[in-house]
Amino acid sequence: MLIGRFAGKLLKQKRQRGLLLEVRKLEVRILGAHSGEAKKCRMSSVLIDGILALDAGGLTASLSLSQQQKVRAVLLTHHHFDHSRDLVTLGANGSSFPLPLEIFALSQTLEVLNSCLLDGKMYADFSKWPSEDRPYLRQRVIEPLKPQRVQGYEVLAVPVQHSVASVGFQVTSGEGKSMFYTGDTGPGLADCWHYVAPQLLIIEVSGPNKSQDFLKSVGHLSPELLKEELVQFSNVKRYFPRVVVSHVPPAFQGDVAREIKGIARELKTRIDIGYEGMIITL
Ligand SMILES: [Zn+2]
Numbered sequence: 698m699l700i701g702r703f704a705g706k707l708l709k710q711k712r713q714r715g716l717l718l719e720v721r722k723l724e725v726r727i728l729g730a731h732s733g734e735a736k737k738c739r740m741s742s743v744l745i746d747g748i749l750a751l752d753a754g755g756l757t758a759s760l761s762l763s764q765q766q767k768v769r770a771v772l773l774t775h776h777h778f779d780h781s782r783d784l785v786t787l788g789a790n791g792s793s794f795p796l797p798l799e800i801f802a803l804s805q806t807l808e809v810l811n812s813c814l815l816d817g818k819m820y821a822d823f824s825k826w827p828s829e830d831r832p833y834l835r836q837r838v839i840e841p842l843k844p845q846r847v848q849g850y851e852v853l854a855v856p857v858q859h860s861v862a863s864v865g866f867q868v869t870s871g872e873g874k875s876m877f878y879t880g881d882t883g884p885g886l887a888d889c890w891h892y893v894a895p896q897l898l899i900i901e902v903s904g905p906n907k908s909q910d911f912l913k914s915v916g917h918l919s920p921e922l923l924k925e926e927l928v929q930f931s932n933v934k935r936y937f938p939r940v941v942v943s944h945v946p947p948a949f950q951g952d953v954a955r956e957i958k959g960i961a962r963e964l965k966t967r968i969d970i971g972y973e974g975m976i977i978t979l
């Protein structure tokens with residue numbers, strides 16, 4: 698009994714020091730599944746178990762204040778506005794958060810955010826405000842391809858092909874449940890597949906096949922380009938993960954959904970179009 702209690706205490710201490718992964722079910726909730734905003738369409742955001750957010754394009758409008766208070770860390774794939782804008786609105790609610798909210802991103806991403814979005818001119822710089830010692834947002838640099846413990850999860854940032862420095866994030870729980878979120882990416886993920894082994898893949902498609910050349914030139918995917926990446930995935934990993942498509946422009950929702958359906962049929966695998974409020978439990 699005593700040994701059991703001692704082991705339990707040790708486990709708790711290790712968890713608190715971030716040495717162990719938490720055993721969690723990995724409930725993945727899509728808060729923003731679009732690259733633009735309209736009624737019922739929000740910009741890129743995913744929430745894991747209510748505490749870990751991936752991108753901040755549609756966080757605050759999707760969550761009550763008490764739900765926002767439970768979010769302990771935000772991982773940013775890159776600096777683009779549709780992925781980072783809610784750092785400002787989260788900061789504005791910061792006085793009600795129990796602790797500073799941790800923002801993890803590449804150093805290049807933080808550099809742009811600090812000079813453009815959190816520059817203290819557009820609004821308060823919440824990474825220094827109300828004080829440098831205890832700001833509402835605390836910035837943390839994340840290194841690509843170095844597994845890191847964040848809030849009890851193992852997080853791996855994997856570089857992807859976009860118009861600015863960008864990473865996708867693999868998030869793994871203590872039970873070995875794993876998901877990979879690409880953020881914005883163009884074609885050329887073959888290398889990426891060697892580093893990840895997710896059960897769930899949330900990947901972008903930013904327009905229909907007729908815009909393929911343009912999408913490719915600005916570091917995005919069409920349904921047909923997604924097909925090529927998924928074929929590469931199955932060649933490397935010998936399986937298909939469950940696939941959820943995100944980052945669809947509201948204006949092209951119907952076209953993209955139709956084309957994705959055809960691709961799922963061709964590949965004989967499940968591909969869903971993500972939507973606000975979608976919950977996937979691994
Ligand atoms: Zn982008």
Ligand SMILES: [Zn+2]
Pocket residue numbers: 732741777779780881944
């Ligand atoms: Zn984007």
